Amino acid sequence: MALTYRERPAAGGEASGLLILHHGRGADESDLLGLGEALDPQHRFHVVTPRAPLSVPGIGGAHWYLVPRVGHPDPGTFNSAVAELAALHDELWERTGIGPAATLLGGFSMGTVMSYALGFGPGRPVPAGILAFSGFIPEVDGFEPDLASRHGLRVFITHGRADAVIGVDFARAARDTLAAGGLETDFVETDTGHQIGGVALAAAQRWLEQTPLSR
Numbered sequence: 001m002a003l004t005y006r007e008r009p010a011a012g013g014e015a016s017g018l019l020i021l022h023h024g025r026g027a028d029e030s031d032l033l034g035l036g037e038a039l040d041p042q043h044r045f046h047v048v049t050p051r052a053p054l055s056v057p058g059i060g061g062a063h064w065y066l067v068p069r070v071g072h073p074d075p076g077t078f079n080s081a082v083a084e085l086a087a088l089h090d091e092l093w094e095r096t097g098i099g100p101a102a103t104l105l106g107g108f109s110m111g112t113v114m115s116y117a118l119g120f121g122p123g124r125p126v127p128a129g130i131l132a133f134s135g136f137i138p139e140v141d142g143f144e145p146d147l148a149s150r151h152g153l154r155v156f157i158t159h160g161r162a163d164a165v166i167g168v169d170f171a172r173a174a175r176d177t178l179a180a181g182g183l184e185t186d187f188v189e190t191d192t193g194h195q196i197g198g199v200a201l202a203a204a205q206r207w208l209e210q211t212p213l214s215r
Helices: 033-039 075-096 110-119 168-180 198-210
Strands: 005-008 017-022 045-050 103-108 129-133 154-160 184-190
Touching: 005 033, 017 033, 017 075, 017 110, 033 045, 033 103, 033 198, 045 075, 075 110, 103 110, 110 129, 129 198, 154 168, 154 198, 168 184, 184 198
Parallel strands: 017 045, 017 103, 103 129, 129 154, 154 184
Antiparallel strands: 005 045
16 A cells, blocks of 8 residues: 655745655654755755554554564564555655655654665665654664665764663664765764754754755
């Protein structure tokens, strides 16, 4: 089944790029539309916010995968979500005419995990960049991030030191992994908890404006 999503066209209908934002655990396709507006107030981008495919009884909202423990998604639900999200990305590139080289993948929490999974997925197209808010690079049996073919891909990572849901050490580990892989990584650590604060948002907006896109 195709994923549900919402979208906000660029001003004048002529987008300089595609910004796909993946929501966090228990949210929905409307949750990050405001983040898209905050990151791109000039409406340069065509913004798309997909809804995760999974419902979890007793929790509410939508989920990308089940969580046996933080940092280690359930392989079955994770792989299924990756496949569905990959199909959506492919469809968006074909429909909009905006290719991977002009696409930024972003997310919050669980949505950051999906952005990493698709941005570093073996065999997947290389996007222009990844915006990683309060997440981690997943450790899943059968999934190995492809960093060797991603040179030129820019990554922005931000995380709060007071995050009690996903500890800041996950972000630090992601930074170190990507740096060791030769990727250009901007890292912003803040005093917030599991949220996107003003400092992180301002830094992300600057990073977005400085990221080169190729149509």
